[in-house]
Amino acid sequence: ASLLWWQCFVKGLFFSFFNPQVVNGIEIYSMKIDSKVTSRFARNVITSRAVNRGNVHKEVFFDVELPKTAFITNFSMTIDGVTYPGYIKEKEAAKQEYEKAVSKGQTAGLVKASGRKTEKFTVSVNIAAASKVTFELTYEELLKRQFGKYEMFIKVKPKQLVKDFEIDISIFEPQGITELEAEGTFITNDLQNVIKKTFSDKKGHISFKPTLDQQRTCANCSQSLLDGDFTVKYDVKRTTPDNLQIVNGYFVHFFAPTNLPQLPKNIIFVIDISGSMSGREIEQTREALLKILDDIRDDDFFNFILFGSDVHTWKEKLIKATPENLDEARKFVRGIDTEGMTNLYGGMMKGIEILNAAHEEKFVPKRSASIIIMLTDGQPNVGISNTEDIRTHVKKAIEGKYPLYNLGFGYGVDYGFLEKMALENKGLARRIYPDSDSALQLQGFYDEVSNPMLMDVELHYPENEISGLTKNSFKHFYDGSEIVVAGRFADINQNSLTVDVKGEGANDVLSFTTQQDAEQTAKAFQEQEYIFGDYIERLWAYLTIEQLLEKRTAATGEEKENLTAEVLDLSLKYKFVTPLTSMVVTKPEDYDNQAGIADKTTEGIDIFTTFAFLQTHCLVDGDPHFIISVPQKEDAICFNINEKPGDVLSLINDPVTGITVNGELIGDKRANSDANSQNTYFGKLGIANKYLNLKVTVTSEKITIQNGNEKTAFTWLDSVTLQQEGLTLIINKEKNLVLSMGDGASFVIVLHQVWKKHPLHQDFLGLYTLKSHKLSEQTHGLLGQFFHPIDFTILEIHPGSDPKKPDATMIIKNKELTVTRGWQKDYRKDPKHGIDIPCWFVHNNGAGLVDGVHTDYLVSSLF
Ligand SMILES: *[C@@H]1O[C@H](CO)[C@@H](O)[C@H](O)[C@H]1NC(C)=O
Ligand SMILES: *[C@@H]1O[C@H](CO)[C@@H](O)[C@H](O)[C@H]1NC(C)=O
Ligand SMILES: *[C@@H]1O[C@H](CO)[C@@H](O)[C@H](O)[C@H]1NC(C)=O
16 A cells, blocks of 8 residues: 655654745846766756845845756855855764754755756855845766667756856767757747757757747746756767777776667566555556557567465466467456555565576577566565565575566655665666656656667676776666766776677677777867866766665665765765765855755755745744734734634635635633633644645644545654655654645744643644745735735834833825734744744734735635
8 A cells, every 4th residue: 555655754853944035136147057068977067147136135046956867066156256165075064064053043944856857956045235146056967878869958947037048068979979959848939949059070069048038938028938858869979889988097988789689588577456556557557568568579578467465477477479469468458457455575476486487497588688577556565574575585586687677656665675676686666756647657667678689798897907897797788778887997007998898699699899098088089178187087986976875775784884985985085965975055154154055865866955044934823923024124013813712714825826724723721701812823724735636734733634535644743754746744843844835835834832731721833934935926815915025114103001012103005003013922943932023013903904804814614
């Protein structure tokens, strides 16, 4: 059975918020994405320049998405000519720095976001009026060859029109470029010829530089068209299967033979049919399997194993893909239905047994590539359900003979387990994202492994000459891919190398020998001006780190410690942000010494943390009292709403994003006979997004998330980070929770716990909004109406009835109101005592300030 969640894991105590400041008044006047690719190794620099056109200081956001396969290598901010560089630190050290910043009184924000192929990097900084800031981010990655092409993609989303916008990509491939494509998901017919593309021999160049007008969604519109993926694909000439390059004591070897006959395959599909697969998942699985059956070649062998509570096999043996058998298989696939629990162990063992028998009985060809593809959406719970035990048995049964590919469908899988099991068996794990294209994702994976050309590929380098060799043996080589091996010469002055490659082809054993020296490499590179000298060394470091991290996934004990030390050492030396390092940026002192931090976790999901000083926000807490901050006045307005326990108030209602927040009032334990002095608090909050069919109910006891028909509940004793398309939820045990919905509108709910035996009070909740600019201009509600800019003037401050609290006249919304200077409590930093926020108090339930009268905001129920 599966939960539909992206990921759910326990986190430490790290928490807090990010700055909600609206970016109005900030102009991003330049954004450049500059990429240089040399021999598949890409270095991308994103530079964004902004100026604060307002007359008060403002928060500027730098918000980009990078490919998951990339490592950040540098980040800096330049404010009014002063550069604040980022430093790569060991994660522990970075954490301490973070905590130091927090202890100095700054609150911290945790932004975790991840798409299918990207992860997000967010930093913000406060700059003074008329000041300029430049952000510069560098990341590097090795472009992988798939389906015969290297692909690079750049996420483009400037969010506003940018005067000087440019993507500039230069590619240098010493083997020669044979094709070059560039396309963008946002490119309209008009923009098509703004992409300039040229290539000749070894050099390729792409430039995309739309003018302000070309960026507009329509004439005179201020919205930007630029929102999507910009993809570049290319391939290189292959006169020989090998290409060797040697520079400064390092070498890289690319191996991709073409025009070899394909090996026949023996494929076992091990498919989860447990109850949680029912509905769309099983339909998409059937659809994908039917398409795959169309692509199976007639000399292939195959079989299906289905596992629910029991294990069902289509045939007792591997079956040849004759037209009749394929027809029968199609009937079988159409009839696949769900049942019961998840006997993953039984399914795996049956599949391996059938494959082993086929080899032992020799009824599959000797030269054929055997593959196991397992698909599951849940966690094993029948047969052997301990994942360590399953791994042990599977590894023993496969004995390295076939690669195992594990596909994890949806968010309910134990992806760590699938990944470990696949890596231990020379395969890999992949996520299948539940979406309308899930069937295509499944098919796409099959396509990657459907054309084996070589088996047991071994790349031999003279042992005594080389150190730090990356992986050099591969179970299969698939058409359209490429094998990359890099290493270091033991003697840095060595400048030539001979390589032997052996592999089993469809007809016989193939071997290739290549020789290369540094001079030949230098000659091949001579015409290019944009080589970064150490690119082979960095490519080697990138590949080494990537492979060590992979190995570390399944390692334990001392081996894991050793691998960790090795990765850390290399990450620090080459300044890569990996799962073991963080990048720390300390922001200028005058705005509270803010710091930003960039992190990466093992699954390729990034955690990016920005420390942002809490500034402007709207909140409701306590009695319930509302505080509306007015940034341009550096001041706040507050009011109370007095209603009865059981009443539900509309706090936020945005018809455009579909987000609503309602709060239900509770009173003290003992009802007060005088209704007017009855204290009320929020005991229950309901946050919903009707377009995403999501409902989150928060009480002082538990947090319930309803996603369609799927329900998940947590208590305040959990520490949870949970991410799903359209929803991020972080529960900081017994303190608060941070919730982001849809495009990023975020809320913080603070839990107020009172002493259990308190005679009067009970636990209650406070609501704080962050990123309210993500909501539309039509947002309304007791809090929502104040997300639009609001201004006021204070006149005639004079003594009031309380000598410590002067009265004044406030001009707001063309009305004159009598207001009183007071304080209200903000409980985010100090949930026990709160921090006093000075504000102008509007009497009588906010009369004159809130639109209409306060009773207009009563609604019938939480949702
Ligand atoms: C990082 O970027 C800054 C700003 O461009 C530059 O001064 C610095 O040298 C870079 N650091 C590295 C290690 O490349
Ligand atoms: C754009 O704005 C200009 C100046 O305000 C106006 O003359 C022109 O008609 C507008 N064009 C469109 C298509 O609305
Ligand atoms: C770990 O490293 C130490 C020191 O280099 C070495 O002695 C030990 O054999 C290594 N252990 C494993 C399991 O690799």
